[in-house]
Amino acid sequence: MTAHxxxxxxxxxxxxxxxxxxxxxxxxxxVLPLHIFESRYKEMLEDALRGDQLVAMATLMPGxxxxxxxxxxxxxxxxxxxVIAHERTPQGTYNLMLAGLERAKIEHEIEPxxxxxxxxxxxxxxxxxxxxTESAERAEQLVAQIVKIFPAMRRLFEELSGHEIPLAALTDxxxxxxxxKMELKLQLLAETDPTLRAELLLANxxxxxxxxxxxxxxxxxxxxx
Numbered sequence: 071m072t073a074h075x076x077x078x079x080x081x082x083x084x085x086x087x088x089x090x091x092x093x094x095x096x097x098x099x100x101v102l103p104l105h106i107f108e109s110r111y112k113e114m115l116e117d118a119l120r121g122d123q124l125v126a127m128a129t130l131m132p133g134x135x136x137x138x139x140x141x142x143x144x145x146x147x148x149x150x151x152x153v154i155a156h157e158r159t160p161q162g163t164y165n166l167m168l169a170g171l172e173r174a175k176i177e178h179e180i181e182p183x184x185x186x187x188x189x190x191x192x193x194x195x196x197x198x199x200x201x202x203t204e205s206a207e208r209a210e211q212l213v214a215q216i217v218k219i220f221p222a223m224r225r226l227f228e229e230l231s232g233h234e235i236p237l238a239a240l241t242d243x244x245x246x247x248x249x250x251k252m253e254l255k256l257q258l259l260a261e262t263d264p265t266l267r268a269e270l271l272l273a274n275x276x277x278x279x280x281x282x283x284x285x286x287x288x289x290x291x292x293x294x295x
Contacts, residue, residue, distance in 0.1 A: 078150075078171050078193075079122055085180065086126040086150055087114050088187040090142075091295060095255035096127035096149035097242040098170040104295070107163040111295045114186035115156070115164055123153045125168060126191065128176070129256060141187060146176045147260040148191065170242070173262060194262050208268040209240050215275050216244060223247065238264035244271060 089104075089111060096102055106115055118125050128144040136142075149170045156166035174191040182188065217224045226247065235243075245258040245267070254274060261267050 076152075076169060076171065079124070082122075082124075082193065084190055084192070086124055086148075086174070086189060086191050087118055088128050088144065088148070088176075088179070088189050089114060089125050089295070090128040090130045090144045090187065092130045093252065094127065095129050095246075095252065095259055096151060096168070096170050097246040097259060098149060098172055099239040099242045100170045100246040101154070102127070102151065102168045102170065104166050104168055105163065106166065106295050107161075108295050110185035112162075112164060113184060115153070115166065117184065117186070118153055119156065124150055124171075125153060126150045126174065126189070127168070127170075128189075129252070141179065141182075144176070145256050147256055148174050148176060148189075149259065150174050150191070150193070170246075173259060175260075206237075208265060208272075209235070209237050212240065212244060212268055212271055215272065216248070219275070220248065236264070237268060240264075241267040241271060250274070 106112055114125065126148045128148045131143040131145060133142070150172045151168040151170045154167050154169045156164055158164055173194045175194055176189045176191050178190050180188040180190060213227050217227065223244075226243070241258070241264050245255060250258075254270070258267050258270060261270065
């Protein structure tokens with residue numbers, strides 16, 4: 071992956087392919103492995119590969135099961151990502167890696183002319199961060215509390231320790247990897263201020279989900295559509 075892979079297109083037109091999944095919230099500054107087998111999403115990926123390589127991960131709202139193969143409601147807060155690697159399997163399905171680039175909000179869906187969904191969106195980038203010292207203090211507090219309750223995250227933080235990770239990216243990495251409640255994840259995705267995201271994470275400590283149960287799988291497995 072190169073730095074160019076993480077650049078958001080300066081000429082972005084505001085229209086994006088939507089890839090809605092249940093129980094998944096994607097964040098910027100993370101890479102998500104995906105396995106695609108439904109025909110409409112294979113068409114979506116092939117269209118992306120011919121164009122800007124952008125796909126927006128959206129989260130299906132509760133009750134989607136009754137209308138899954140149509141256009142069930144999705145949460146307006148989404149993450150636009152870029153396909154940075156892909157392979158077509160002998161079965162005709164795809165494995166791919168999607169790098170999260172930007173937060174966005176769905177303004178409205180575009181009438182479908184293809185089998186997959188598209189939306190008109192507004193990019194909602196992070197606000198200016200607080201002073202470096204305050205950001206560093208918040209980051210240290212966040213890391214200390216996470217490692218205390220979720221030791222499996224220690225290795226990830228050690229890998230990141232050699233880099234200057236902004237508070238914005240750190241909160242997104244934490245929000246993506248921890249098995250938080252979906253409502254909290256969506257709230258964190260919609261929040262553009264990294265300081266407020268850190269406060270939300272700290273305010274919800276200790277997290278009530280069974281962290282030890284899930285500690286071995288965040289986040290290596292391919293998510294399937």
